[in-house]
Amino acid sequence: MESTTAHPSLTTPKPLAWLYAIGAFIGLIASMTLTVEKFELAEDSSYVPSCTFGESFTCGSVMISEQAAAFGIPNPLLGISGFSVVMAIGVLMLTGAALPRWFRTAFVIGLGLASIFCLWLAYHAVYSIHALCIYCMVVWAVTITMFWFAFLRFMGDAADRSPGSGLARVHATLNMLRFPILIAVVVLIAALIIIEFGFFF
Numbered sequence: 001m002e003s004t005t006a007h008p009s010l011t012t013p014k015p016l017a018w019l020y021a022i023g024a025f026i027g028l029i030a031s032m033t034l035t036v037e038k039f040e041l042a043e044d045s046s047y048v049p050s051c052t053f054g055e056s057f058t059c060g061s062v063m064i065s066e067q068a069a070a071f072g073i074p075n076p077l078l079g080i081s082g083f084s085v086v087m088a089i090g091v092l093m094l095t096g097a098a099l100p101r102w103f104r105t106a107f108v109i110g111l112g113l114a115s116i117f118c119l120w121l122a123y124h125a126v127y128s129i130h131a132l133c134i135y136c137m138v139v140w141a142v143t144i145t146m147f148w149f150a151f152l153r154f155m156g157d158a159a160d161r162s163p164g165s166g167l168a169r170v171h172a173t174l175n176m177l178r179f180p181i182l183i184a185v186v187v188l189i190a191a192l193i194i195i196e197f198g199f200f201f
Helices: 014-043 059-063 075-094 101-129 134-160 166-176 178-197
Strands: none
Touching: 014 059, 014 075, 014 134, 059 101, 059 134, 075 101, 101 134, 101 178, 134 166, 134 178, 166 178
């Protein structure tokens, strides 16, 4: 039988669990919509995706880019599988299930890698493809938001094990500034988009 001291389990605050469940649901819907749109475009090259607005918001340009299948399969399919897992975990957390620390660590790492991938896609959308996709932007937003709060929770768990340490002080500062930091990231990305595409896109 495993020792609970060596492998401690932790429950998740309900608001955070709701964030995972709802955020992943939104990401799942966006990914499913992108998948349908991509199949429609594959069948008919003249098809205009529903997320096309003007010259800048042209989902079709994003969908046919090489970055749209970075790992050899369409990115929306990765989103469907990934968000389904996160949503299931969020629902599990809502039940009050205590998850082992190794699981929570893997969860945060997974969201972190997904966020890095989203930032990579955002960079290429703005500077390589020169087109924006609303559904993609929704995916970026929910992924990065979920990672940020998951990271803070993970960091807080570690800080609780060493109160008064430097880690605890850093966590306290980041936690206090969690919303301003998240807003700053959004404003930064918006500013880069405006600089590249102009105020009226």
